[in-house]
Amino acid sequence: xxxxxxxxxxxxxxxxxxxxxxxxxxxxxxxxxxxxxxxxxxxxxxxxxxxxxxxxxxxxxxxxxxxxxxxxxxxxxxxxxxxxxxxxxxxxxxxxxxxxxxxxxxxxxxxxxxxxxxxxxxxxxxxxxxxxxxxxxxxxxxxxxxxxxxxxxxxxxxxxxxxxxxxxxxxxxxx
Numbered sequence: 805x806x807x808x809x810x811x812x813x814x815x816x817x818x819x820x821x822x823x824x825x826x827x828x829x830x831x832x833x834x835x836x837x838x839x840x841x842x843x844x845x846x847x848x849x850x851x852x853x854x855x856x857x858x859x860x861x862x863x864x865x866x867x868x869x870x871x872x873x874x875x876x877x878x879x880x881x882x883x884x885x886x887x888x889x890x891x892x893x894x895x896x897x898x899x900x901x902x903x904x905x906x907x908x909x910x911x912x913x914x915x916x917x918x919x920x921x922x923x924x925x926x927x928x929x930x931x932x933x934x935x936x937x938x939x940x941x942x943x944x945x946x947x948x949x950x951x952x953x954x955x956x957x958x959x960x961x962x963x964x965x966x967x968x969x970x971x972x973x974x975x976x977x978x979x
Contacts, residue, residue, distance in 0.1 A: 831904030
């Protein structure tokens with residue numbers, strides 16, 4: 805499936821390009837992002853970005869996608885990413901995202917979550933979009949709540965992070 809480009813006045817959601825390596829590394833190389841996401845390492849190296857971009861490009865070529873990931877582009881640079889993962893057509897998908905430190909608290913992620921959620925419901929005929937947040941990341945929870953996601957509960961000791969088992973909150977929006 806080809807990743808659609810979605811243009812707003814503030815940012816563009818688009819497919820990854822190999823020319824994004826430097827801006828991805830610059831924006832994702834943040835201990836807070838690594839701490840609050842499941843698989844982003846710190847430090848984040850150019851080789852990590854190249855591997856990620858190739859993975860996204862390969863997944864985006866699938867006829868029936870299991871993942872669709874967009875770059876959040878501001879001024880031609882990749883400042884974040886947002887995607888639907890573990891897609892079960894006509895059923896559900898998991899929402900995941902990150903945003904570079906310089907771009908936070910500007911409404912970018914809230915708007916991106918709204919766009920991708922709407923797109924998933926309309927174009928993939930999803931009935932449910934869900935997201936996990938670590939219990940120590942209330943800002944991510946606020947983004948989801950602002951977009952009509954509902955808190956469904958806490959999964960205790962669900963994820964191993966930095967050698968420790970941590971709790972995650974589950975949020976979902978249903979159509």
